[in-house]
Every structure is written in C-alpha cells, then in structure tokens.
Amino acid sequence: MTRIAVLVGNPQPASRTRLVAEEVATLLGARGGADIDATIDLADVAGTLFRFPEPGVDQLLDRVATADVAVIASPTYKAAYTGLLKAFLDRYGSDGLRGVTAVPVLTIGAPTHALAVETTLRPLLVELGASVPTRGLAFPAAAVEDRARIAGDWVESEWPRIRHAFAGGTEPGR
Numbered sequence: 001m002t003r004i005a006v007l008v009g010n011p012q013p014a015s016r017t018r019l020v021a022e023e024v025a026t027l028l029g030a031r032g033g034a035d036i037d038a039t040i041d042l043a044d045v046a047g048t049l050f051r052f053p054e055p056g057v058d059q060l061l062d063r064v065a066t067a068d069v070a071v072i073a074s075p076t077y078k079a080a081y082t083g084l085l086k087a088f089l090d091r092y093g094s095d096g097l098r099g100v101t102a103v104p105v106l107t108i109g110a111p112t113h114a115l116a117v118e119t120t121l122r123p124l125l126v127e128l129g130a131s132v133p134t135r136g137l138a139f140p141a142a143a144v145e146d147r148a149r150i151a152g153d154w155v156e157s158e159w160p161r162i163r164h165a166f167a168g169g170t171e172p173g174r
Helices: 016-032 055-065 083-089 116-127 141-165
Strands: 003-008 069-075 101-108 137-140
Touching (some): 003 055, 016 101, 016 137, 016 141, 055 083, 069 083, 069 116, 101 116, 101 141, 116 137, 137 141
16 A cells, blocks of 8 residues: 655644645545555654764654655745755755655745745755655645645646556546
8 A cells, every 4th residue: 555654844843834734645645545654743853853873863764765655845944945854854865765756845925935845845855866746735824724625626636647656546536
C-alpha cells in the first residue's frame, strides 16, 4: 500500500500550515487508498535539529525518504520556506529523496507570494531527487477554515499528474 509522509516546517507547533498539510494528505490518501504516517512537525524537534548525530532526527529523515508520497509544507518566510525546513532537508544528500513523489505546500499571507512554492520549494525538492509532478499548492493562510474545499479543488485538478504514485488510485466517479 502507498504510504504518505507529512512534513511541516513551521517553527510554531500545531500551526495552520500543519492543518493544511494534513488536509492535503488526507484527501490524497482517501483518493489513492494510501496510509498516512503521523505528521512530522519540525517545531517538535527544533532543539535537536543541529545535533550530529541525532538518532531521533535521523529516524524522521528516514520516514520521509522511504515514503511513497511526501507532503512537504512550510509557511512563506521572506518569499521562501522556513530555515527550519531548510535545516532538516539539508541533512539529505543530493539524491536523498529519490523515489519519493513530493507535494510542495506553502501557506501564504498574500497573493504576491503565490509563486514562492514554485520558485523556491519545488527546486529544492527536485535537487534532492524527489519527483514533483504537480503544481505546488500556495494556500492562503487566512482561508484555513476553508481548507477542505481549497485543498479538495487542488487534489481534483492535480490528480491526473500524481495518481501514478498511488497503488490504489481511482478515477473520479469510480
């Protein structure tokens, strides 16, 4: 069965970014018949992220690298992703995410940040060897209460590009 990892790079625990990432994973999981791992909230390991070696962080890295699909989410900071997410992803080698289908998600504060997911997070994931077949999701943070609809519309439009990553993926209406 397909396994989805959810990685959240918000320095604030239990953030709106986490809610959005989990919604995307839930919708993809339901559509594709996948299992969803417990969310990796980097705020929970921020104090150990710069220790080397750090077995707890290494286990989290392995969970993401061995997933079939990884929803990787961050709030937009300075027109990019957070340093917390970058510090975590920097622990991978150049092909550390090879074989993973990644879904980049940025929560944005203004429409002017909408391209940041494509110009910052997507290239980083590709550099790490991940396949990124869909458009990234630039989610308006102020619309978090409407996340089921917004994320649902995104999944509906992007499903034809990502369904190959799901062993049990279904077509609409089936």
